[in-house]
Amino acid sequence: MTKINIKYLAEKLNMAPSTVSRALNDSYEISKATKEKVMALAKELNYQPNPYARSLRAHRSKTIGVIIPERINNFFAQVIDGIEEITQQYGYHLLVYNSHEDVEQEKKIISYLLGGRVDAIVMSVSSQTSSTEHLEQVLRQGIPIIFFDRIAQNIPTTKFITNDYQSGFDATMHLIQSGCRKIYFLLLSKEITIGKERLRGYLDAIKASNLPFLENWVIQCYQEEKKNLELIKSFLYPMDRPDGILSSVEKLAISAYHAIKQTKLRIPEDIKLITFSNLKIADLMNPPLSTISQPAYEIGRECAKLLMNNLNKSKQISIEDKVITIPSVIHVRSSSCS
């Protein structure tokens, strides 16, 4: 298999490589006749430009790095679909990494990307991420980085989130209106913004309703599903168990469902539940699961649009330090109804 490159085409055509290159790039200084000849041969031999030679010269790779904390999750899958929808229109490629909610993994991924492998990064930080030194470094390298969902607040860049506070507030209010008086809040970590903000909404809703509250109603969960199952069961067994649960992350709601079934409690009769989630089959669950679902595709598309505009030298739209909020929609289903 001979490698078909510009030099090879040039030889075949008795032209200089530079001419061929210009013809392929449809340069205005090349005659129509030449262009046609070049294009024809290129097509015939199925010439494909070497992306790495290009990247090396141009200092841009036409590649975006995407880092998510979890791959088996509809929300992140939808966001990536949204990103890809836009980026592919601009000929960009997606390097996708799963940090598995692990900061160390996240740091390693970031360090790979620092070498110029990607032109920009879109990410959702892991729930373990507290120090943001490794993220600051990305900016120092001059690589645009934007965040969505789980954002690094102190990094001066654009962040796309949903109305976490309001959704947390509304979901809690909904539970209260459904008759809950003792609502627990499940979260992965207080370190991350979505945890904090959704929690703040929850707390304010309880306060606004003049309901009692105890610190230990806020349950900090683990990464491991099994541990969470035990943790949740441990507070379901006692008589003074909660009558409502707001879960800030989908997978904790799933664990809660399992835990509740195992303790023979009934949803929603004994305990009501609502969760942040983009599960498509929430309505097919038993009972149908109430969700607060984010506009995931749109978040992905918006992230990508911003980057594409920024990377397009002619437009040179800068990436401002701001937070863009795209509201979620609460889907009330049986799991949270009285």
Add this chain to the structure above:
Amino acid sequence: MTKINIKYLAEKLNMAPSTVSRALNDSYEISKATKEKVMALAKELNYQPNPYARSLRAHRSKTIGVIIPERINNFFAQVIDGIEEITQQYGYHLLVYNSHEDVEQEKKIISYLLGGRVDAIVMSVSSQTSSTEHLEQVLRQGIPIIFFDRIAQNIPTTKFITNDYQSGFDATMHLIQSGCRKIYFLLLSKEITIGKERLRGYLDAIKASNLPFLENWVIQCYQEEKKNLELIKSFLYPMDRPDGILSSVEKLAISAYHAIKQTKLRIPEDIKLITFSNLKIADLMNPPLSTISQPAYEIGRECAKLLMNNLNKSKQISIEDKVITIPSVIHVRSSSCS
């Protein structure tokens, strides 16, 4: 931001670029003292090698292209997690593409990758893919390509599948043993192997049980969810509706659940259902969904291991033309029980 490259390090250290390069690559011909000096400065300045310069020289990109027909699907997400688990140990990166079950899209993706952007491709073909000309071209370019789940049978390479025929057979037998006498089979396309093989298993099970069969019990569905919903409802309404459904793809089972609910039929009393699926919450559905689930992580890991071994020049394991079968597990749940 000055770009920190080998030349820059060399200047700072009063050495030749080649020496720095060798030191960084821990070459045996460099003295320990030099190595240490170089490493120290590299670390201090946070030097990151330019991957594209490397790729250009080495003719390998340390990148694998992954093409899937659908991103919002646990099976594919798990496979990719499995691939990543292995490839990252070897310092490989994953370029992930969603073909959206569209051959044209698939061709476009392939053509991008032909330029040498990836060292190998792992893919599951779209259900529309009948001609495999674009896939053959990959091999002609000398790029290793391996398939999983939806394979291109006539391409001489290694393909990883599950025991599609047997699983189709067993699942159908299970429905028959649960009392079904009129089982419909849902598939995306007869073009693709998983459709064909699972169908063959289904047909043989019916034949082996001496049950009647009509051609129109095999339902070729669409890509669009809405159309499928109507299609399924159309055969559920009549009196002579099926009493069992075997779905060869997860999303068709979901549509079937919706359709059945809308027609007020009951699962499993009126109609029993089992599907190929890697849904993690099948047991939380209403009713719990019987599934044939593939060893997705393992498939991903095996794909990656084979490629890593093949790409490792020292081992130079060739990619044989063969089909490797990793069996699925049938999880019988209420949706298919009598």
Add this chain to the structure above:
DNA sequence: TTGTAAGCGTTATCAC
């Protein structure tokens, strides 16, 4: 043990 120089494939700059 270290330095020199060439080349990977492309394109921008300068010349003709």
Add this chain to the structure above:
DNA sequence: GTGATAACGCTTACAA
């Protein structure tokens, strides 16, 4: 309108 040349950052013969 087209050709020669250099350079992107890295590695590897070949020299020293």
